[in-house]
Amino acid sequence: MKKIVIVGGGAGGLQLATRLGHYFSFTPLLKRRRNSPAAQITLIDKNRTHIWKPLLHQVATGALDSGLDALNYQVHARANGFNFQLGSLQKLDRGRRVIELAPVADSEGRQLVPAREIEYDLLVLCIGSQSNDFRTPGVREHCAFLDSTEQAQRFHRLLLDRFLQLETDIAEKVQVAIVGGGATGVELSAELVDASRQMGNYGRIRRDSLEITLIEAGPHLLPALPPRLGNNAERELTRLGVRVLTGCAVAEATADGLVTNDGEEIPAAIRVWAAGVKAPDFLQQLDGLATNRQNQVEVKTDLQSTTDPHVFAIGDCAGCIDLAEQRVPPRAQAAQQMATVAEHNLIALVEGRPLREFRYRDRGSLVSLSKHTAVGNLMGALVKGSLTIEGRIAGLAYRSLYRMHLAAVHGWARAMLIYLVGQANRFVKPRLKMH
Secondary structure, eight states: OEEEEEEOOSHHHHHHHHHHHHHHOOSTTSOOOTTSOOEEEEEEESSSEEOOGGGHHHHHHTSSOHHHHOEEHHHHHHHHTOEEEEOOEEEEETTTTEEEEOOEEOTTSOEEEOOEEEEOSEEEEOOOOEEOOTTOTTHHHHOBOOSSHHHHHHHHHHHHHHHHHHHTTSOSOEEEEEEOOSHHHHHHHHHHHHHHHHHHHHSSOOGGGEEEEEEESSSSSOTTSOHHHHHHHHHHHHHHTOEEEESOOEEEEOSSEEEETTOOEEEOSEEEEOSOEEOOGGGGGSTTOOBOTTOOEEEOTTSBBSSOTTEEEOGGGEEEBOTTSOBOOSOHHHHHHHHHHHHHHHHHHHHTOOOOOOOOOOOEEEEEOSTTOEEEEEEETTEEEEEEEEHHHHHHHHHHHHHHHHHHHHOHHHHHHHHHHHHHHHHHSOSSOOO
16 A cells, blocks of 8 residues: 655645545545555644635634634544644655654643654655745744744734733734735735724724834835736725835844834834745755755656655645746645646556646736735636736635635535535624634
8 A cells, every 4th residue: 555645734735635535545435446556645734723824814813713714634634535643744764765753742842742753655745835034133033924823823812912902001002014015914914904993893992003014125015916906905005004115125123113224113013024935944954855945845847856756845845847937936826736736646656657747827816905805817718818806806706715725625515515604603703803
């Protein structure tokens, strides 16, 4: 029996494990394909639950309750024909084809499970990415990040603490500074405005109690989109009361705020860093796997590592130049497309069939400005070139992205049930998570 081990349960890894589990499953609920050799699928993640990463800004503001919306890996694995192990990768031995997982500790640092080894025949790395601080002084010590559910929950608690100070008149205003005018920074700014309004419905917080500054080093917001959309997003955020600074780089972060390259001091009780991403640093030390400057594992067009054909990488941690000779960007849609090709190729290796090469197809980008508004562009077979959309239509398209992710993991029937349950919760629970 072939052992396929997938490290990382993000958008790509979870989709891959689910589909391979269906294909090779021995569970009573799922029939294994008769002419297919057996393979054992194991998914490894350092968290017990999964939240779609593009929604972490909603977890941070309380617009999304991760306790209700998170997917439990253990339960999902049992229902979909694969195994799950809790742990984080710390070492790779390509000669012996084993990985070593770091010890698992509780919240107080006590060891629950010692370091352990897991054998593989085929290994897939889907570890994702983390914020790139570009070695800016003080960022790691004084800024919040939104790379994981835990970080988003920590930010939410910090935000609630500041709202409490407003309620008890300990503070008159709360100043928030966000570095990075990409999708995360823009979406977080808009959600924070809405969060302050929602909190005002349950207490004495005024709409102008939250002062938000969004800082972008480039000439306009949303640098991955056409300048007109970035300018439109800036106008909308300004209308909402957000101070937007473009062409402004941050030189240092302190305990009291940020300092720009021009020497301006921006006071902020809450400082968020969302400027740029890179793959985790430890990938550079994984038994000689070739990596690039962003720490991504270099892969061929079939998504196999350029160093070892038994190791694949997909998603943000993969440095891939695809069949069309374009470098694949670190985006959720790229991870999901890679998962589809990786699924085909892993099955092909088990069954002795040819591999498929990956070609990235840009479907466009959508950025939420909270509630029903969004901006972005669509690309694809039905749209020749690029179609710019804004407003409620863009908001509807943005919300459909999450439903498509749910469908990729659960199937359309269950995805629609999850959506309906979420809509029902809006009538019985506060619009904002307040604990």
